[in-house]
Amino acid sequence: xxxxxxxxxxxxxxxxxxxxxxxxxxxxxxxxxxxxxxxxxxxxxxxxxxxxxxxxxxxxxxxxxxxxxxxxxxxxxxxxxxxxxxxxxxxxxxxxxxxxxxxxxxxxxxxxxxxxxxxxxxxxxxxxxxxxxxxxxxxxxxxxxxxxxxxxxxxxxxxxxxxxxxxxxxxxxxxxxxxxxxxxxxxxxxxxxxxxxxxxxxxxxxxxxxxxxxxxxxxxxxxxxxxxxxxxxxxxxxxxxxxxxxxxxxxxxxxxxxxxxxxxxxxxxxxxxxxxxxxxxxxxxxxxxxxxxxxxxxxxxxxxxxxxxxxxxxxxxxxxxxxxxxxxxxxxxxxxxxxxxxxxxxxxxxxxxxxxxxxxxxxxxxxx
Amino acid sequence: xxxxxxxxxxxxxxxxxxxxxxxxxxxxxxxxxxxxxxxxxxxxxxxxxxxxxxxxxxxxxxxxxxxxxxxxxxxxxxxxxxxxxxxxxxxxxxxxxxxxxxxxxxxxxxxxxxxxxxxxxxxxxxxxxxxxxxxxxxxxxxxxxxxxxxxxxxxxxxxxxxxxx
Amino acid sequence: xxxxxxxxxxxxxxxxxxxxxxxxxxxxxxxxxxxxxxxxxxxxxxxxxxxxxxxxxxxxxxxxxxxxxxxxxxxxxxxxxxxxxxxxxxxxxxxxxxxxx
Numbered sequence: 133x134x135x136x137x138x139x140x141x142x143x144x145x146x147x148x149x150x151x152x153x154x155x156x157x158x159x160x161x162x163x164x165x166x167x168x169x170x171x172x173x174x175x176x177x178x179x180x181x182x183x184x185x186x187x188x189x190x191x192x193x194x195x196x197x198x199x200x201x202x203x204x205x206x207x208x209x210x211x212x213x214x215x216x217x218x219x220x221x222x223x224x225x226x227x228x229x230x231x232x233x234x235x236x237x238x239x240x241x242x243x244x245x246x247x248x249x250x251x252x253x254x255x256x257x258x259x260x261x262x263x264x265x266x267x268x269x270x271x272x273x274x275x276x277x278x279x280x281x282x283x284x285x286x287x288x289x290x291x292x293x294x295x296x297x298x299x300x301x302x303x304x305x306x307x308x309x310x311x312x313x314x315x316x317x318x319x320x321x322x323x324x325x326x327x328x329x330x331x332x333x334x335x336x337x338x339x340x341x342x343x344x345x346x347x348x349x350x351x352x353x354x355x356x357x358x359x360x361x362x363x364x365x366x367x368x369x370x371x372x373x374x375x376x377x378x379x380x381x382x383x384x385x386x387x388x389x390x391x392x393x394x395x396x397x398x399x400x401x402x403x404x405x406x407x408x409x410x411x412x413x414x415x416x417x418x419x420x421x422x423x424x425x426x427x428x429x430x431x432x433x434x435x436x437x438x439x440x441x442x443x444x445x446x447x448x449x450x451x452x453x454x455x456x457x458x459x460x461x462x463x464x465x466x467x468x469x470x471x472x473x474x475x476x477x478x479x480x481x482x483x484x485x486x487x488x489x490x491x492x493x494x495x496x497x498x499x500x
Numbered sequence: 501x502x503x504x505x506x507x508x509x510x511x512x513x514x515x516x517x518x519x520x521x522x523x524x525x526x527x528x529x530x531x532x533x534x535x536x537x538x539x540x541x542x543x544x545x546x547x548x549x550x551x552x553x554x555x556x557x558x559x560x561x562x563x564x565x566x567x568x569x570x571x572x573x574x575x576x577x578x579x580x581x582x583x584x585x586x587x588x589x590x591x592x593x594x595x596x597x598x599x600x601x602x603x604x605x606x607x608x609x610x611x612x613x614x615x616x617x618x619x620x621x622x623x624x625x626x627x628x629x630x631x632x633x634x635x636x637x638x639x640x641x642x643x644x645x646x647x648x649x650x651x652x653x654x655x656x657x658x659x660x661x662x663x664x665x
Numbered sequence: 666x667x668x669x670x671x672x673x674x675x676x677x678x679x680x681x682x683x684x685x686x687x688x689x690x691x692x693x694x695x696x697x698x699x700x701x702x703x704x705x706x707x708x709x710x711x712x713x714x715x716x717x718x719x720x721x722x723x724x725x726x727x728x729x730x731x732x733x734x735x736x737x738x739x740x741x742x743x744x745x746x747x748x749x750x751x752x753x754x755x756x757x758x759x760x761x762x763x764x765x766x
Contacts, residue, residue, distance in 0.1 A: 212529075215529070215533075254552075255552065255624075255627055255628065256552060256553055256556050256627075256628055259553070259556040259557070259560065259628075260556060262560055263556055263559040263560045263563075263564060266559070266560055266563070266564025266565065266568075267559070267563065267564055269564070269568050270536070270568070270571075273568065273571050273572075273575070274533070276575075277529060277571075277575055285575070288575070289572075289575060289576070292568065292572070293572075296565070296568060316628055502668075504667045504668050505668045507668075508668035508672055508673075511676075512672075512676050515676065515680060516676075516679060516680070516683070519680055519683045519684070519703055520683060522687070522696075522699060522700070522703060523683055523684070523686060523687030523690070523691065523696065523699075523700050523703070524687075528693060528695055528696060531696050531699055532699065535699050535702065535703065538680070538703060538706070539706060542680075542706045542709065542710055545673060545676070545710055545713075546709075546710075546713055548667065548668065548673075549670070549673060549710075549713045549714055549716075549717045550717055551713045551716070551717075551725050551728070553725070554709075554713060554725050554728050554729065557729065557732060558709075558732070561732050561733075561736055562702075562706070562732065562735075565736065566702065566735070566736055566739050569739060569740065569743055570695065570698070570699060570739070570743070573695065573743045573746065573747060574695060576747070577747070577750055577756065579693075579695070579756065582691075582692070582693050582696075585692070591689070591690070592690060594689070595685075595686055595689035595690045596686065596690075598685065598686075598689060599682040599683065599685050599686035599689070600682065602678075602681065602682045602685055603678050603679050603681070603682030603683075606674075606677075606678035606681060606682070607674075607675045607678040607679065610671055610674030610675050610677075610678060611671055611674075611675060613671065613674075621717065621720050625717075625720070625722070626716075626717075626722065626725055630722050631722055631725050631726060631729070633722075634722045634723060634726050635726050635729065638723075638726075639723075639726050639730075642730055643730075646730055646733045646734070649733070649734065649737055650733065650736075650737055652737075653736075653737035653738075653740050653741050654740070656741050656744065657740045657741055657743075657744040660741075660744040660745060660747070660748050661744050661747055661748070
């Protein structure tokens with residue numbers, strides 16, 4: 133029975149990951165069109181005119197994947213065939229695994245059992261996320277090396293150097309979060325954000341660690357090599373960086389890894405800083421507003437509300453990342469590296485020191 | 501068959517195979533990737549031995565940073581696959597013999613040691629809390645010395661890699 | 666139930682032997698360094714297995730330090746190899762033997 137439950141929660145986590153990724157494809161194309169005051173992709177249609185509206189969805193979610201999957205898979209003659217095939221898998225697989233520790237709800241009470249809505253309840257959840265993000269570098273390295281081409285090689289070296297530099301800033305932001313909450317388990321951190329500060333304001337992480345939030349968000353965007361940090365794969369600079377020699381389904385896997393990382397950064401930010409699945413004033417038995425008003429709600433509806441709140445927050449942060457991508461100019465590579473090492477790293481260290489000092493001075497700062 | 505024992509045999513076969521690939525393959529990039537596989541198997545062994553924090557640290561530090569460093573250097577030097585070895589049969593025979601003797605010796609020492617009473621460990625053995633408690637109280641001095649060591653290593657690496665203008 | 670701890674000790678011994686084999690056999694200094702890392706990992710497995718046998722976390726703390734020292738050593742070792750390569754253009758241990766030319 134336990135095995136079936138674990139299987140179901142893992143399946144749900146995987147489905148959330150995949151659905152968010154696919155929807156992001158559409159949101160990115162239509163959203164960027166909105167920002168740039170144009171219409172976006174709207175030419176594809178089903179069976180020659182079946183749908184009269186919203187053709188963007190048909191374009192991005194049906195035509196694009198179909199096109200990518202049916203394209204010829206070209207491997208350069210001098211490329212290393214095994215590594216060329218391996219790189220997209222290594223790029224995508226650790227990112228899927230990261231969703232195993234993200235909590236998408238509190239508990240669901242089914243037939244007298246409380247099922248924790250988290251695929252794997254690891255006590256070292258944050259370290260697991262850091263480990264999987266570290267493994268994402270291999271996709272870039274192996275992809276660039278296997279292509280045996282100059283653009284790919286340069287893009288790969290730059291991309292992997294950028295990724296390992298911003299991992300440090302991300303790690304420091306995570307360290308301050310762990311210092312604040314005293315636990316590495318993501319579900320525990322989400323639960324601890326359910327209290328109220330001064331009886332009114334929900335105790336979300338962003339109020340305790342605003343600097344860490346900004347740090348994690350920026351480092352996360354840099355880690356996923358999205359603009360403004362996307363010089364390693366910028367189209368006008370390096371053709372497509374380490375992805376240059378990839379086509380067809382392998383290219384689609386690299387693109388998927390890009391969007392999965394957007395989803396991961398969004399999920400991580402909501403869980404650590406914005407309460408995860410917490411709805412303000414909602415507890416397991418209903419709403420308890422500060423004025424004294426109480427609304428009782430059946431537990432399944434509570435769970436549904438929490439899952440919806442989680443998904444809404446994830447989409448908000450995905451949208452913010454898309455906004456940032458289409459608004460800001462690209463950073464030059466030396467500016468990028470200087471920013472990571474000389475600006476983010478000292479800020480991260482200072483934040484850790486300040487969090488540690490504050491944690492000592494205000495005893496049980498967050499755990500009251 | 502017990503799932504833990506099946507896991508052990510799978511991990512054993514995979515780790516020995518990837519370790520052999522790592523030391524024998526001609527292409528250094530394949531050696532590095534086989535090393536990543538071997539280090540992953542070691543992380544799985546750590547989990548099976550109730551060392552959860554150390555397993556995660558193994559993936560973050562070894563598989564996620566050290567081997568990336570190896571691959572960086574291999575890429576930057578643009579190393580070609582090694583030429584097949586010419587001659588040197590004496591050295592090859594000697595190294596095989598030494599390795600076999602070493603392995604048999606340590607393995608026998610391990611096998612003839614007493615299995616001891618069936619030991620149960622507390623539920624959070626090897627968790628972050630327990631390791632941290634031991635690390636920051638009993639072993640505080642080595643911890644601080646290790647941080648100094650890392651600082652020295654960083655300074656040394658930066659100084660050596662600097663281009664002499 | 667768990668696989669007997671002695672099995673892990675034997676596996677660690679085999680990995681150590683393979684690492685030693687690599688150090689003695691290969692001439693590419695980067696692969697030699699990788700074999701040294703393999704040996705260090707085998708030692709880590711031994712420490713963790715014995716920690717479980719002795720029911721004390723001290724073995725895992727030692728592994729923590731071994732990992733840190735190994736990271737520092739790899740960084741310095743690779744920096745040395747890079748500096749050497751800049752001069753001699755080779756990573757073959759046979760050709761780096763002499764101190765000059």
